Structures are given as C-alpha cells and as structure tokens.
Amino acid sequence: MPETPPTPDDLRPPTERRTGENFFRRPLSYVRRTERLTVGQQRAWDTRRHRYLVDVPREHRELSVDPDWRFDAAAEFGRTAPVVLEIGTGLGECIVHAAASHPERDHVAVEVYTPGVAQVIVRAGHAGADPADAGGAPGQELDNLRIMQVDALELLRHGLPEASLDELWIFFPDPWPKQRHHKRRLVTPEFAELAARVLRPGGRWRLATDWAQYGEVMLKVGDAAEGFRNAHGPGGRAPRFEGRVMTSFERKGLNAGRAVTDLEFVRV
Numbered sequence: 001m002p003e004t005p006p007t008p009d010d011l012r013p014p015t016e017r018r019t020g021e022n023f024f025r026r027p028l029s030y031v032r033r034t035e036r037l038t039v040g041q042q043r044a045w046d047t048r049r050h051r052y053l054v055d056v057p058r059e060h061r062e063l064s065v066d067p068d069w070r071f072d073a074a075a076e077f078g079r080t081a082p083v084v085l086e087i088g089t090g091l092g093e094c095i096v097h098a099a100a101s102h103p104e105r106d107h108v109a110v111e112v113y114t115p116g117v118a119q120v121i122v123r124a125g126h127a128g129a130d131p132a133d134a135g136g137a138p139g140q141e142l143d144n145l146r147i148m149q150v151d152a153l154e155l156l157r158h159g160l161p162e163a164s165l166d167e168l169w170i171f172f173p174d175p176w177p178k179q180r181h182h183k184r185r186l187v188t189p190e191f192a193e194l195a196a197r198v199l200r201p202g203g204r205w206r207l208a209t210d211w212a213q214y215g216e217v218m219l220k221v222g223d224a225a226e227g228f229r230n231a232h233g234p235g236g237r238a239p240r241f242e243g244r245v246m247t248s249f250e251r252k253g254l255n256a257g258r259a260v261t262d263l264e265f266v267r268v
C-alpha cells in the first residue's frame with residue numbers, strides 16, 4: 001500500500017488547525033493547496049523519500065518541530081561543507097540545480113507543500129545526469145541534498161544551530177499582496193533576526209520577488225537589520241543571482257509584466 005504523505009495540516013498543532021495561527025500566534029505564511037500527488041510524485045515519495053527527507057522529530061504537541069531538536073548537518077551529510085538552505089523551494093528547480101552543479105556544498109530544501117516536496121525528490125533523481133537540465137533523464141541521486149517538510153520559521157527559531165548556514169535563499173515567497181494579508185508575509189524584521197541567528201559571519205541572505213512593493217519592504221528590512229549589510233550598498237538592488245534558475249513562479253510573474261527584484265545581504 002502506498003503511504004499517504006502528511007498534509008500541512010498534519011504538521012500543524014491542533015490549536016493552529018482551529019485558529020489558522022501557530023503556537024507563536026503568528027499568521028501562517030503559506031496557503032493550503034491541493035495535496036494530491038501525481039503518479040510520478042507518489043512513486044518517488046514511496047520509494048525514495050528516505051534518501052532525502054530529514055526525519056524532524058515532532059514529539060511536542062504544540063510545535064511541529066521539537067524545540068529540543070537541532071539539525072546536525074555534518075552528521076546528516078557525513079562531512080563538513082558549506083550549507084545552503086532555501087526556504088519555500090516550491091517545485092525544487094533552484095535547489096536541485098544548485099545541488100547538482102555544486103557537489104562541494106550541501107543543500108537543504110525547506111517546504112511545507114507536499115507535492116512540492118515530492119517533486120523535489122522526483123527532480124533530484126533526474127539531476128545527476130545533466131545539472132543544466134535537472135528534470136531530464138534519470139541520473140545519479142544527489143548526496144548533497146536534503147529536504148525538510150517544516151514551517152521555516154520554527155526551523156530558524158530553534159531547529160538550526162547558530163551560525164550554521166553559509167547561504168539562506170528565499171525566492172518568490174508568497175507575496176500576500178492585500179494589505180490585510182501583509183502580516184502573513186515571511187520577510188519581516190523578526191525574520192531578519194532569525195536569519196542573522198542562523199547565518200555565519202560573511203554568510204549571504206539572498207532574496208528575489210516579482211512584487212515591487214514586497215521588494216521595497218524586503219530592502220528596508222534587510223537594510224535596517226542589525227546583523228546585515230547590503231552587499232550592494234544601502235538601498236541597493238543586486239543583479240540577478242546567477243545561481244537562481246527560472247522557475248514557474250518567476251515565469252508567471254514575467255508573463256504578467258512584473259519586474260523581478262533581487263537582493264543580497266551579508267551577515268556582518
């Protein structure tokens with residue numbers, strides 16, 4: 001019998017399921033989407049998830065990440081290497097491409113959306129053959145990629161050791177364009193504090209969005225954050241990050257005539 005993957009609701013504590021808020025009384029930054037898997041995604045989930053999914057302990061009823069648990073990248077990857085973590089990996093285009101083209105680094109995909117997690121697993125199994133076209137013919141599996149199906153805020157708050165990341169990426173986070181939904185946005189001054197906690201000095205926080213107003217907010221947040229300096233000077237936008245491959249979300253934004261803002265902050 002195929003095993004049913006958890007839905008984001010399963011990852012939420014019971015109080016949150018009732019109120020739409022989490023333990024910290026913070027509105028959720030993600031939306032409920034269909035949890036149905038394609039045949040290929042279900043097959044990848046059934047046969048290959050153990051290779052990629054980090055088994056995050058969830059013993060405490062009130063939190064989806066056990067607050068006593070810490071991610072040990074060296075133990076997980078069996079080596080000490082720079083670690084890149086992407087929040088909201090969606091269908092995994094970026095992080096799988098990064099892992100396939102940078103075997104010298106380790107990579108962590110963080111996503112709550114189950115078909116997205118399954119698609120990262122599908123994609124990872126096809127990436128080794130041709131890093132330039134992750135999603136092509138079956139190749140080698142990627143030893144330098146792991147996936148965590150958790151709320152990124154909980155992970156950054158207590159699941160990651162301090163100064164444990166070399167890069168933190170957030171590309172095209174849910175924009176929550178309506179004023180009354182702005183409180184659901186991921187990038188806030190509080191988030192910048194968490195990002196500063198987990199990045200090592202000299203580490204990079206990279207962001208991209210196709211929502212101009214959210215881009216302005218991200219810029220202000222990063223420029224004002226104590227733990228960071230803007231790599232392109234105060235108020236500066238970054239050129240397109242060469243490691244950021246085109247995703248379906250970016251294409252949708254471009255097709256709708258929206259311009260993309262790239263930002264890069266350095267942990268001081």
Ligand SMILES: C[S@@+](CC[C@H](N)C(=O)[O-])C[C@H]1O[C@@H](n2cnc3c(N)ncnc32)[C@H](O)[C@@H]1O
Pocket residue numbers: 029030031087088089090091110111112113116150151152153170171172173174175186247248249250
């Ligand atoms: C608009 S999509 C962008 C996906 C991808 N970065 C891209 O560029 O194609 C945003 C993704 O972030 C995920 N997400 C939102 N909030 C999250 C959170 N707190 N923790 C983990 N994932 C989150 C959503 O489930 C969604 O898949």
